[in-house]
Amino acid sequence: MPNISKISLEICSNLPLNRNCYRLELCGDGLPVLKPGQFVQLDIPGKYLRRPISVHDTYDGRIVLIYKTVGEGTKILSQMVPGQSLELLAPLGKGFSPELCRDSALLFGGGLGSAPLFFLAKRLLADGKRVHSILGFNTAGDVVLTDAYRAIGIEPEIVTLDGSFGRKGFVTDAPRPDFDCFYTCGPLPMMRAVCLSVEAHGEASMEERMGCGAGFCYGCTIQTHLGPARVCADGPVFRKEDLIW
Amino acid sequence: MVRDLSTEFCGIRLKNPVVPASGTFGFGLELADLFDLNVLGGISLKGTTLEPRIGNPTPRIAECSSGLLNSVGLQNPGIQVLTEQKVPALRMRYSGCIIANISGFSVDEYRECCRAADTCDGIDIIELNISCPNVHGGGMAFGTDAKAAAEVTAATRAVTHKPLVVKLSPNVNDIVSIALACQDAGADGLCLVNTLLGMRIDIKTRKPILANRTGGISGPAIFPLALRMVNQVAKACSVPVMGCGGVCRAEDVIEMMMAGARAVQIGSENLRNPFACKEIVETLTGVMEELGIERLSDIIGCV
Numbered sequence: 001m002p003n004i005s006k007i008s009l010e011i012c013s014n015l016p017l018n019r020n021c022y023r024l025e026l027c028g029d030g031l032p033v034l035k036p037g038q039f040v041q042l043d044i045p046g047k048y049l050r051r052p053i054s055v056h057d058t059y060d061g062r063i064v065l066i067y068k069t070v071g072e073g074t075k076i077l078s079q080m081v082p083g084q085s086l087e088l089l090a091p092l093g094k095g096f097s098p099e100l101c102r103d104s105a106l107l108f109g110g111g112l113g114s115a116p117l118f119f120l121a122k123r124l125l126a127d128g129k130r131v132h133s134i135l136g137f138n139t140a141g142d143v144v145l146t147d148a149y150r151a152i153g154i155e156p157e158i159v160t161l162d163g164s165f166g167r168k169g170f171v172t173d174a175p176r177p178d179f180d181c182f183y184t185c186g187p188l189p190m191m192r193a194v195c196l197s198v199e200a201h202g203e204a205s206m207e208e209r210m211g212c213g214a215g216f217c218y219g220c221t222i223q224t225h226l227g228p229a230r231v232c233a234d235g236p237v238f239r240k241e242d243l244i245w
Numbered sequence: 246m247v248r249d250l251s252t253e254f255c256g257i258r259l260k261n262p263v264v265p266a267s268g269t270f271g272f273g274l275e276l277a278d279l280f281d282l283n284v285l286g287g288i289s290l291k292g293t294t295l296e297p298r299i300g301n302p303t304p305r306i307a308e309c310s311s312g313l314l315n316s317v318g319l320q321n322p323g324i325q326v327l328t329e330q331k332v333p334a335l336r337m338r339y340s341g342c343i344i345a346n347i348s349g350f351s352v353d354e355y356r357e358c359c360r361a362a363d364t365c366d367g368i369d370i371i372e373l374n375i376s377c378p379n380v381h382g383g384g385m386a387f388g389t390d391a392k393a394a395a396e397v398t399a400a401t402r403a404v405t406h407k408p409l410v411v412k413l414s415p416n417v418n419d420i421v422s423i424a425l426a427c428q429d430a431g432a433d434g435l436c437l438v439n440t441l442l443g444m445r446i447d448i449k450t451r452k453p454i455l456a457n458r459t460g461g462i463s464g465p466a467i468f469p470l471a472l473r474m475v476n477q478v479a480k481a482c483s484v485p486v487m488g489c490g491g492v493c494r495a496e497d498v499i500e501m502m503m504a505g506a507r508a509v510q511i512g513s514e515n516l517r518n519p520f521a522c523k524e525i526v527e528t529l530t531g532v533m534e535e536l537g538i539e540r541l542s543d544i545i546g547c548v
Contacts, residue, residue: 004279006520043517048464049308050517089519209304209454211315212516214279216271218291218320219306219516221299228299228320233275 004214005032008087012062014080017144021112022078023056024065026086034058036120037095037205037237040065041213043087045080047073050089052210052232054116054185057148063090066115066145092213093236096120096183096203098127106179107133108171108194110186114145114156116205117185121154133157134174136190140165172197192245202240206231248533249540250526252286254485254508255408255434257342257369259286262498262541263526266489266512267292267346267372267412268317270522272331277338280523287342289436289510290331292374294348295358297323301379302456307445312464312491313513314443316379316457319348324358328365336367343367346412347401348374355387356400363405371407373398373432376414376439378461388414388439391426402431410434410487415467415474416442424478436487436510437478438471464513465491472504479505479546493521495528499536505546 009026016022034040034055040063041050051073057064069075080086098120105124107117114135121131133156137143143165149156157174158166167174171186172193182202184194191204208231211219215233222231224242229235250261264287270276273288282288300320307314322331324347332343345368349355355373362371375388375397387393398411411427413420415438424435440461445454453459471490479486488506492498493514501509514521529541538544 004519006518047308048311048513048517049306049313209306211306211313212269212519214275214519216275216519217269217306217315217516218271218300218317219315220303221305221317221320222303223299 004089004092005030006087006089007032008085009063011080011082011084011086013082014078017066018141020069021144022067022069024067024077025062026065027062031061031063032090034063034091035095036098036123037116038091038093039213039236040088040090041092042077044073044076046076049211050213051077052092052213054205054236055119056115057119057122066112068112089213093232094234096205096237098123098129100201100203101129101181104130104179105132106176106182107131108182108184108186108190109133109135110171110190111137111142112144113184113186113205117183118145118148120183121149122152125152132177132179134159134171136160136171136186137165138162195240195243196245203237204240204243205237206235246539248530248538249542250529252507252542254487255370255410257408259342259508261286261526261529262502262506262508263522264289264342264344264487264508264510265515265522266510267344267374269512269515272327273335273339274331276519279519282339283341284523284526285341286508287344288335288339289344289346289372290327291321292319292346292348292377293321293324293327293358294319295324295354297321297326304454304456305460307454307460309443309445309462309466312462312466313516314445314455314460314462315440316455316460318379318457319377324361328361328368332365332367342369344370344372344410346372346374348377350380352397352400355397356404359401360404363407368407371401371405371409372436373401373409373411374439376412378414378416378440378442378459379457385414385416388423389417391422394423395426395430398427398430398432408433410436412439413437414439415470415490420474421477421481424482428482428484432484434485434487435478435482436489438467438474438490441467441470463491465493467491468497472500475501475506476504476548495525495532498525498529499532499538499544502541503544503546503548507545
């Protein structure tokens with residue numbers, strides 16, 4: 001297990017990307033080294049359990065998280081302002097394996113699953129790999145992060161379920177460029193469809209309700225071909241072959 | 246002034262009363278790289294059964310005000326892996342009191358599991374879990390009936406010379422009668438309380454949040470209830486009591502000890518903060534100083 005630390009960071013910005021998605025930037029001393037696919041557990045004032053959120057980006061001593069207001073905890077988080085501090089546990093989980101990609105990677109993102117894949121894309125590009133991405137959203141109003149991908153030189157293929165933006169359909173409906181390895185993060189049905197229909201090697205980042213987030217409460221166990229596995233500590237990223245759909 | 250944090254439980258000297266509770270600290274090893282485990286008075290390991298169990302489906306965790314619900318369902322690798330791998334590996338990293346938490350679905354299973362635990366040198370105390378609310382046909386069924394509790398205590402007592410501590414369920418009308426039944430059947434100590442049976446519903450989907458429908462409530466929400474039960478049982482029984490339920494800071498440890506606990510387990514707080522037990526041990530001395538307590542053992546059962 002990596003050396004998990006508990007640190008207090010300051011909110012530098014916490015701005016909406018659309019009606020229910022926010023981009024949170026945290027800065028401060030003692031920032032842990034984070035790998036693409038890893039997550040942090042945020043201590044949200046007034047909530048008993050921490051909220052696990054995967055890392056979207058790190059730069060200049062900052063951690064960037066993208067989150068959606070789905071419940072009370074994330075709603076409280078969305079109302080916090082720069083200058084306030086947040087305590088978090090990090091780094092948590094095993095991230096993606098960039099070394100799985102020989103030459104060219106395809107990223108399948110669904111909704112905010114596109115956020116951690118961005119961090120991976122940066123790493124793959126830095127390693128000299130080619131990166132393509134197909135990002136799926138429910139509707140035009142949900143589309144986020146396209147500019148972020150463009151800024152690092154990736155033109156994402158956007159699909160929406162209702163066809164209100166980009167191509168209509170699922171991420172699996174979009175034409176695929178050449179690639180030798182895929183990475184996916186998003187809703188379970190989407191990742192299931194990707195893992196079952198794409199032949200190449202690949203990895204999927206799983207999600208589950210968590211307790212500790214650090215591998216000792218066994219609250220987020222899923223069954224895999226390797227036996228019971230804790231999403232927080234044995235994952236959240238798993239090889240396609242190991243997952244049972 | 247040097248403050249004495251040590252306490253004695255079932256004839257075993259603990260360097261301090263702080264013990265992570267079963268199910269909230271894995272098998273200890275999962276946290277061995279986070280901090281030096283040797284700061285802990287004891288460690289209660291994850292509930293173990295005779296055979297391996299994969300546990301309940303997910304979601305297994307739900308939140309509530311000042312606490313959480315879990316329905317992990319005794320996921321564990323079985324007693325053989327515990328005694329041959331987990332405990333010896335933990336022993337390499339930890340010299341304090343190791344408590345094996347044993348569960349089962351029949352008196353026979355409890356007995357065989359305890360027989361196996363008895364042969365393991367690294368285990369100092371056997372904690373009989375007759376209070377798990379998340380499995381059907383076992384666990385709590387033994388902890389909510391005085392006769393069944395006595396029967397399983399006597400059966401396990403017969404196969405071990407290690408200190409035997411029974412972990413009690415709060416889901417009863419009269420916890421004192423269960424505690425006395427366990428004491429009379431040969432328990433060396435008692436641990437209370439396990440979780441309270443509860444439920445949460447997702448009001449958007451109109452379905453229970455937990456896949457198992459119900460789960461055990463823990464956390465600060467149950468602290469006053471646990472404290473009351475510890476106080477009642479400590480007054481009624483002669484065997485030592487380990488207090489458990491919603492303890493999240495040094496002041497709570499002291500309150501539990503004033504209520505009658507000789508040692509105190511920390512559960513849910515570990516899930517919020519894996520460093521919780523270490524931090525509680527570190528702050529205990531300061532709180533003792535504020536309260537004018539020289540030896541922690543002096544306050545046990547003062548209320």
